[in-house]
Amino acid sequence: MIDKPAVAGGKPVRENSLPLAEASVHENDILAVTGVLRGGKLGCGETVQKFERAVAKYVGARYAVAVSSGAAGLHIALMSAAVGHQEEVITSPLTHPATANCILYQGGIHTFADIDSATFNIDPGVVATKISSRTAALIPVHFAGNPCNMEALHRLAREHNLIVIEDAAHALGGEYGGQKIGALSDLTVFSFSDPQHCYTGEGGVVTTDSEEFYQWMLIFRENGMVRDPQKLARPEGPWRVEMQDRGYNYRMTEMQAALGIGQLARAEEFIARRTAIAEKYNRALAGHPAVVLPEQNPRGRSTWHYYLLALRLENLKASRSDIFYALRAENIEVGVHYLPVFLHPYYLWIGHPDVCTLEGSLCLQAEELYNRLLTLPLYPAMTDRDVDDVITAVIRVLDYYTL
Incomplete structure (x- = not known):
């Protein structure tokens, strides 16, 4: 049996909300x-x-x-x-x-x-x-x-x-x-x-x-x-x-x-902890039919400022909005980064011909990706229990909505 998420009557993974980000001040x-x-x-x-x-x-x-x-x-x-x-x-x-x-x-x-x-x-x-x-x-x-x-x-x-x-x-x-x-x-x-x-x-x-x-x-x-x-x-x-x-x-x-x-x-300490959390997310979510993880540059070292999921909406019986609120119901704060800049009202209003595109798409890949993106909590102060809670909530919600 699929474990019901909180939005479908199940018990939330956490009693208290886990923030999306938090500064580490000693x-x-x-x-x-x-x-x-x-x-x-x-x-x-x-x-x-x-x-x-x-x-x-x-x-x-x-x-x-x-x-x-x-x-x-x-x-x-x-x-x-x-x-x-x-x-x-x-x-x-x-x-x-x-x-x-x-x-x-x-x-x-x-x-x-x-x-x-x-x-x-x-x-x-x-x-x-x-x-x-x-x-x-x-x-x-x-x-x-x-x-x-x-x-x-x-x-x-x-x-x-x-x-x-x-x-x-x-x-x-x-x-x-x-x-x-x-x-x-x-x-x-x-x-x-x-x-x-x-x-x-x-x-x-x-x-x-x-x-x-x-x-x-x-x-x-x-x-x-x-x-x-x-x-x-x-x-x-x-x-x-x-x-x-x-x-x-x-x-x-x-x-x-x-x-x-x-x-x-403490920069290296922060990056090491962020990397460890990201790798745990990667191991848990890689291969799930409902998500795509971003490829990391093989010539680089990421700081894992955000952990991004791109939803495979074609494999889900839910929208990005449904998944977003379902995770919030589990007391996991998630976000969306970012609305493509040219879609902000100001950039439409200033009317530059390369920006104010009323027909067609200015940057097709960015616009398509934005509609599928979710950002998971990732910051050095997260405990191992916090990380496990995020993984449990994400898999519970995705499994429930996967076709």
Whole structure:
């Protein structure tokens, strides 16, 4: 007999709800933050610089610039690369809207290249068909922490003289070709906002090996202000500060950096635990007729930021919505990541002909996949019992609805 799920009258797997994500904050993290508060210097200062050096060392980059969010990092990365008005930037549709919003901030044109249905990452073959004389940059997204095919993307960038800015919001600690993500491309942007596995509340970091990009990003995150006497247009004394470009207040605070330093020190621990949970899910769910698991890049190391299931709806007598609510009824919180960016109302309303597609499909694979996606809980603080509960609930629900 099939075990009835809670929505069909069975007893829920759990009495209390298991969250989809949760930060792992230890007492040492709290002490580090309170230590900064007691010190009295709370703005962007020495602790932020220490955090930047730690991130740069961890990923193997020459420079790192800490900012208020990953979205801010994407923006100043484009600014430092001088990508601007009416220039095209190719990115993935399967991402947070911030990835494409930064292009709009610069007056650029966003062009979405469809995904590889096996890996859920941007497809280099489709990218090649989207490159035009106005294309200036690529923003590949390491979706759910699974590294993109950077070899193919870098080859395209070299052939067409394009800047590559990696959106590695999900991929701190990930690897491609035996190297840490963060020093592979012109610029790489990390997020430390909730629910990233290394956490500063809100925050981001941009890494680069280019001193020119680094110096520009320092200016852009500081409202365009310059304080270094050697760089002033008109030196007149230590009191003079000049605005030399249009910038933004994208600074990180000392408290965030203090938390980030402690979190970064545990990055490998976090990834190891996430990987162990993901592998347990893989063993339990591989081969189930109702789901497809994303292929992992054989040349990379995933950070397993999210654990994604793609439902085989043709093998189910239920919709994605039915499965979603059935798992919630088992007290397992699940999610859906992400609505393709061009389907958000704003992107339809702005009316760019490459975006406002009223007939047909702009990115068929991404749209089709979105309608089948579910995200399962996966975070370091999960216990083995929590993981077992998720597996029990998923298999119970899938078995009940499988044709």
